[in-house]
Amino acid sequence: MNLRAFFSTFQRDVLAGTVVFLVALPLCLGIANASGVEPFAGLVSGIVGGLVVAVLSGSRLSVSGPAAGLVVIVVDGIAQLGSFSAFLAAVLLSGAIQFGLGMLKAGRFAAYVPSPVIKGMLAAIGVLLIVKQFPLALGLVPGQAANGAPAAAQAAGTIVAPFGSVSLVACVITLLSLAILIGWETRPMRRFALVRIVPAPLAVVLLGIGATLLLHMLAPSLAPPAEHRVALPSLESFAALSVALEWADFGPHFAQLVNPDVWRVAITLAIVASLETLLSLEAVEQIDPERRPAPPDRELKAQGVGNLIAGAIGGLPITAVIVRSSANVHAGAQSRLSAIIHGVLLLVSVFALTSVINLIPLACLAAILIYTGLKLAKPSLFVAVAKQGFAPFAPFIVTLVGVLATDLLIGIVLGILCSVLLALYANLRRPIVLAQHGDHYLLSFRKDVSFLGKVPLKHYLQQIPDGATLIVDATRADFVDHDVRELLDTFVEDAPRRGIAVEVRHQVRGQARAARGWSMRRAATE
Numbered sequence: 001m002n003l004r005a006f007f008s009t010f011q012r013d014v015l016a017g018t019v020v021f022l023v024a025l026p027l028c029l030g031i032a033n034a035s036g037v038e039p040f041a042g043l044v045s046g047i048v049g050g051l052v053v054a055v056l057s058g059s060r061l062s063v064s065g066p067a068a069g070l071v072v073i074v075v076d077g078i079a080q081l082g083s084f085s086a087f088l089a090a091v092l093l094s095g096a097i098q099f100g101l102g103m104l105k106a107g108r109f110a111a112y113v114p115s116p117v118i119k120g121m122l123a124a125i126g127v128l129l130i131v132k133q134f135p136l137a138l139g140l141v142p143g144q145a146a147n148g149a150p151a152a153a154q155a156a157g158t159i160v161a162p163f164g165s166v167s168l169v170a171c172v173i174t175l176l177s178l179a180i181l182i183g184w185e186t187r188p189m190r191r192f193a194l195v196r197i198v199p200a201p202l203a204v205v206l207l208g209i210g211a212t213l214l215l216h217m218l219a220p221s222l223a224p225p226a227e228h229r230v231a232l233p234s235l236e237s238f239a240a241l242s243v244a245l246e247w248a249d250f251g252p253h254f255a256q257l258v259n260p261d262v263w264r265v266a267i268t269l270a271i272v273a274s275l276e277t278l279l280s281l282e283a284v285e286q287i288d289p290e291r292r293p294a295p296p297d298r299e300l301k302a303q304g305v306g307n308l309i310a311g312a313i314g315g316l317p318i319t320a321v322i323v324r325s326s327a328n329v330h331a332g333a334q335s336r337l338s339a340i341i342h343g344v345l346l347l348v349s350v351f352a353l354t355s356v357i358n359l360i361p362l363a364c365l366a367a368i369l370i371y372t373g374l375k376l377a378k379p380s381l382f383v384a385v386a387k388q389g390f391a392p393f394a395p396f397i398v399t400l401v402g403v404l405a406t407d408l409l410i411g412i413v414l415g416i417l418c419s420v421l422l423a424l425y426a427n428l429r430r431p432i433v434l435a436q437h438g439d440h441y442l443l444s445f446r447k448d449v450s451f452l453g454k455v456p457l458k459h460y461l462q463q464i465p466d467g468a469t470l471i472v473d474a475t476r477a478d479f480v481d482h483d484v485r486e487l488l489d490t491f492v493e494d495a496p497r498r499g500i501a502v503e504v505r506h507q508v509r510g511q512a513r514a515a516r517g518w519s520m521r522r523a524a525t526e
Helices: 003-034 039-056 068-081 084-103 106-112 115-137 168-183 193-197 200-218 238-248 252-258 260-287 296-313 322-330 337-352 362-376 379-387 390-405 408-428 451-461 482-498 511-515
Strands: 158-161 164-167 432-437 440-445 469-473 501-505
Touching: 003 039, 003 068, 003 115, 003 200, 003 322, 003 337, 003 362, 039 296, 039 337, 068 084, 068 115, 068 260, 068 362, 084 106, 084 252, 084 260, 084 296, 106 260, 106 296, 115 168, 115 260, 115 362, 115 379, 115 390, 115 408, 164 168, 168 200, 168 362, 200 362, 260 296, 260 322, 260 408, 322 337, 379 390, 390 408, 432 451, 440 451, 451 482, 482 501
Parallel strands: 440 469, 469 501
Antiparallel strands: 158 164, 432 440
């Protein structure tokens, strides 16, 4: 590569990395907030995703960081394990599991997960995101004030509701944010150069910062209070960074590795994060102009190392994220350098932009995640899956309901079991068909016949009268179970006594294999 080409590629990667940083910053903060942890935990994961995973990954365009799809696991995991430090042990352990899956070359097995199950999982995550972000979107303050009066009476710009006090300012910010997110990608808006340059999440964040500053100047009583804004600790040095990480209390959590609940959460994280990562890789390959594939096993190992580090230093679990990856592709990224630059910028923002970040209302971040949830669980998805028929729609709904009623891992397992049962039913449904024309009978094996085909076969053979002619057509069956072959052998041996002429037609291709151990022969009346 000549010098001019190198600088051209470098410039495009720097630009793409900057765009991804502007997309990732509000997402890191929003996902951390939705997970009920310090916003710093989300930034830590974004930094690790950019500076560690991007270096080790085999994908040139994929970008990793905290994912909205894991919010449900994080919230449930922290509640189940009792503390974030115990959850960090599960994150660390999930990284080790992912690395082991990569070493075992298990990346190819993700392709066997039925598409309806994945869609059902993502739709359930979307529903949960919407439900869990509504309180923040409304600026909800539950309960009563200290003197027993309603909390709404203690603050301007709030109204009393049965479930607490609702901030009108937060509602307006949420509605404006959703309007920006929905309208930003429409054709009329894309005509403006500013809209094409500024990512929609960044526009929402800028709206929130502007609203906070404006209200502080014009109507301080209506401005979002500190508890309704991002609270990132002020960092002026790397020493302050180490102090900020102390909130994670990650020293004692290594003792949690013997806790079976930690292993359960870790396995759930490893499976869901791996699935989301591999799905993201496939999506990135589809939108990559050069269609460059990424080795899935190397990606699993890279993600495993990333989660090992994130769990050790107090970050949220990491996956490859399609939102950031697609922004990276569309911004013209050429190599992994763009993802690394995005990680560097996230690290710099921790030191240089704390005061600006802390002006962001939580309602803005809630709107971003609600919009993400709407995209994951959009009504058109339900309609599209339903139109495909009962076979894909059933596991989709079973997975969706299973995740909402229990948790992600159980919901995924239920969806896969539903898909397997439907596949078995489809394969076992009428594998053998009997047709009659006069005294001639045609017994057709329409597909492979398992041991469950023995019952209908016995029923059909009982319908063959003495003196009839029977043709057994097994040309479309690659496999016929031993019990079925044995039943046919018995019938063929007894056919001369009943005056029945039997002709068996084997599959020509692979006939030697099909006939192995099958002693069926033609029997005719003498």
